[in-house]
Amino acid sequence: MIYSKNYECLSKDDLEQLQIERLQATLNRVYEKVSFYKNAFDKNKVNVEKIKALKDIKELPFTTKDDLRKSYPYDMFAVPLRDIIRIHSSSGTSGKPIAVGYTRNDLKNWTHLVARVLTACGISSQDFVQIAFNYSIITAGFGFHYAAEEIGASVIPSSVEDAQKQIMIMKDYKTTALLSTPSYALHIAHILKELNIHPEELSLKIGLFGAEPWSENLRNQIENQLHINAYDNYGISELIGPGVSYECEERNGLHINEDHFIVEVIDTKSLKPLPLGETGELVFTTITKEGLPLIRFRTGDISSLIEEKCKCGRTLIKMKRVSGRTDDMIIIEGANIFPSQIEEILLQIEGIEPHYQIILEREEGKDIMIIKIEVSDSIPFFDELKKLEDFKNSIRDHIYNKLGISVKVLLVEPRTIARSSGNKIKRIIDNRNI
Amino acid sequence: MMLKIRSLDAGYSNLKVLKRISMHVKAGEIVTIIGANGSGKSTLLHAVSGIIKGKSGEIIFKDKQINNYTAEKIVYLGCSLIPEGRQLFPAMTVKENLVLGGYILKSKNKKINLEEEIKKIYTLFPRLEERKNQLSGTLSGGEQQMLAIGRALMSRPDFIMMDEPSIGLAPLVVKEIFKTVVSLRKDGKTILLVEQNAKAALKIADRGYVMETGNIILEGTSEELLNNHDVQRAYLGKDYKNIAER
Numbered sequence: 001m002i003y004s005k006n007y008e009c010l011s012k013d014d015l016e017q018l019q020i021e022r023l024q025a026t027l028n029r030v031y032e033k034v035s036f037y038k039n040a041f042d043k044n045k046v047n048v049e050k051i052k053a054l055k056d057i058k059e060l061p062f063t064t065k066d067d068l069r070k071s072y073p074y075d076m077f078a079v080p081l082r083d084i085i086r087i088h089s090s091s092g093t094s095g096k097p098i099a100v101g102y103t104r105n106d107l108k109n110w111t112h113l114v115a116r117v118l119t120a121c122g123i124s125s126q127d128f129v130q131i132a133f134n135y136s137i138i139t140a141g142f143g144f145h146y147a148a149e150e151i152g153a154s155v156i157p158s159s160v161e162d163a164q165k166q167i168m169i170m171k172d173y174k175t176t177a178l179l180s181t182p183s184y185a186l187h188i189a190h191i192l193k194e195l196n197i198h199p200e201e202l203s204l205k206i207g208l209f210g211a212e213p214w215s216e217n218l219r220n221q222i223e224n225q226l227h228i229n230a231y232d233n234y235g236i237s238e239l240i241g242p243g244v245s246y247e248c249e250e251r252n253g254l255h256i257n258e259d260h261f262i263v264e265v266i267d268t269k270s271l272k273p274l275p276l277g278e279t280g281e282l283v284f285t286t287i288t289k290e291g292l293p294l295i296r297f298r299t300g301d302i303s304s305l306i307e308e309k310c311k312c313g314r315t316l317i318k319m320k321r322v323s324g325r326t327d328d329m330i331i332i333e334g335a336n337i338f339p340s341q342i343e344e345i346l347l348q349i350e351g352i353e354p355h356y357q358i359i360l361e362r363e364e365g366k367d368i369m370i371i372k373i374e375v376s377d378s379i380p381f382f383d384e385l386k387k388l389e390d391f392k393n394s395i396r397d398h399i400y401n402k403l404g405i406s407v408k409v410l411l412v413e414p415r416t417i418a419r420s421s422g423n424k425i426k427r428i429i430d431n432r433n434i
Numbered sequence: 435m436m437l438k439i440r441s442l443d444a445g446y447s448n449l450k451v452l453k454r455i456s457m458h459v460k461a462g463e464i465v466t467i468i469g470a471n472g473s474g475k476s477t478l479l480h481a482v483s484g485i486i487k488g489k490s491g492e493i494i495f496k497d498k499q500i501n502n503y504t505a506e507k508i509v510y511l512g513c514s515l516i517p518e519g520r521q522l523f524p525a526m527t528v529k530e531n532l533v534l535g536g537y538i539l540k541s542k543n544k545k546i547n548l549e550e551e552i553k554k555i556y557t558l559f560p561r562l563e564e565r566k567n568q569l570s571g572t573l574s575g576g577e578q579q580m581l582a583i584g585r586a587l588m589s590r591p592d593f594i595m596m597d598e599p600s601i602g603l604a605p606l607v608v609k610e611i612f613k614t615v616v617s618l619r620k621d622g623k624t625i626l627l628v629e630q631n632a633k634a635a636l637k638i639a640d641r642g643y644v645m646e647t648g649n650i651i652l653e654g655t656s657e658e659l660l661n662n663h664d665v666q667r668a669y670l671g672k673d674y675k676n677i678a679e680r
Contacts, residue, residue, distance in 0.1 A: 017438055021456040021653055024441075028649045049453045049649075052441035052491070083663040105658050288654075290662065 003119035022287035073099035113243030114147030121231035125152030139241025189225035253318030442491035469645035514591035524571025535588030576607035632669035
């Protein structure tokens with residue numbers, strides 16, 4: 001199903017018209033109302049009146065997380081504070097948080113955009129939607145909540161109840177769609193097993209996951225363990241929250257809400273826009289935001305764009321699933337490694353959970369990567385030192401073969417790696433003091 | 435798509451008024467442009483109707499690039515302007531004004547019976563029939579506006595641009611004129627309405643653009659614009675206190 005055919009299926013020409021109109025109006029506003037942009041445009045000798053076509057967007061300066069941090073909390077808002085009716089914040093997994101203000105229209109648009117996300121994965125007014133995201137200053141909980149209400153689903157705001165309670169709700173309330181982080185879904189699957197509940201005893205059909213990058217392998221694992229179809233979606237707190245891009249039933253790339261966000265992919269070194277299809281950093285310009293409009297915001301997320309006619313009927317361009325972050329990139333022994341690459345390998349090994357942490361140490365000038373991994377309860381030889389040692393070595397060899405780096409493997413008991421309130425594991429701990 | 439404007443720069447001799455304006459109107463829509471005096475709203479309508487020429491950018495009407503078309507050719511294509519202040523011929527009768535409006539139609543198709551066309555206008559505005567032999571300069575403001583609309587309709591346009599139809603009219607008459615605008619849309623016309631009376635315009639429009647000093651600074655559905663506090667402050671006569679008290 002398509003929530004908004006009028007906008008999700010626009011012809012290329014009509015979409016471009018809408019984008020240029022909205023971009024120009026946004027530029028006029030930010031130049032007048034946000035001193036950061038007035039200074040940035042003046043400094044870069046950008047005359048906003050010269051931005052006449054979409055391709056001219058490359059003349060505009062970037063906005064970075066750092067710019068947002070420097071203007072924390074309100075300096076980059078484009079409306080007086082009395083027009084702001086809600087304030088969220090980025091999750092704060094890295095550095096100081098960023099305050100994101102929404103006007104009434106921003107919230108309306110947000111709800112509309114997330115309603116597209118829910119509809120695209122088959123959620124409708126017939127569904128019982130259990131939202132197991134933290135209802136807090138971070139965006140996911142409220143973003144999904146209002147959109148699920150908008151489409152008329154029965155919304156169960158289970159938030160951060162513990163897994164057993166989530167499962168009880170799921171079973172008793174006959175939840176049909178679960179919204180959470182992928183790792184939390186896996187955790188629920190795990191507890192289900194512990195409680196000896198077969199997934200078929202539940203009514204669950206759809207899983208919509210996000211807020212952290214996850215691999216196809218992890219998708220398969222979740223689908224097999226929960227007997228659901230799992231969908232990816234992508235959001236950025238600084239831009240709006242969930243609702244930036246989403247998978248349709250084809251599950252081959254995420255449609256970007258281009259009528260609200262103009263996307264570019266740039267080379268992280270030259271910062272030049274890359275040709276269609278090449279992999280680089282995602283950059284978004286908001287073209288409808290009133291509270292916190294952002295021009296060429298560098299997300300730090302790595303992906304590429306796919307231009308192909310999607311069978312679902314949407315004409316919005318697609319992006320590949322995010323494969324990592326520019327700031328998660330680990331340079332070790334001359335190689336560039338993304339944690340997601342390590343995850344991909346770990347998931348192929350039986351007996352371990354994809355709950356892991358990468359610790360970087362420097363010993364006598366040499367960088368060492370330690371991978372701390374939680375083992376499954378089910379592993380039969382947990383007490384047998386020799387077998388455990390072999391198991392560790394095989395993981396080490398696997399990683400060496402695939403990525404060409406030597407790592408130290410550290411096996412730990414289930415759920416012993418510290419998680420943040422959003423149930424996220426800090427993937428990288430860098431003790432190298434580079 | 436009825437009208438599409440891409441990054442249009444235009445003005446009068448060396449004075450640049452419009453700064454890369456982009457906007458569009460889809461068939462069957464009522465779209466409004468609101469903005470203060472001198473923001474460039476009328477200039478935009480003059481550029482579309484061919485009275486002034488754009489310096490750069492594109493004006494596409496019914497898939498044709500009309501940047502260099504003459505004003506009459508643009509009317510010929512089905513785009514009519516109802517100018518600000520009506521611009522009737524005051525020393526001519528109501529009927530004579532209507533006949534002049536049918537000039538293009540007659541030249542398009544010799545077989546057209548202008549009397550029939552005028553009758554249609556009289557059905558829409560019975561008041562004009564009552565005063566058909568009266569000099570248009572002696573009509574009331576509301577009647578003059580009706581005549582200006584009637585004269586524009588005589589060329590059977592698909593697309594009507596109205597420049598401040600409410601100006602100088604009593605509130606009740608304004609209501610009547612806006613009702614007419616809505617009924618024109620029901621008859622299949624597409625309308626671009628330029629107004630300082632933002633509240634009345636946004637009430638009947640599907641979408642709108644807000645202009646300031648030759649720039650479009652906001653666009654959105656009428657509901658979105660009515661929700662926008664900048665629009666409320668600048669054009670709907672609400673001050674900070676009203677907004678805070680809501």
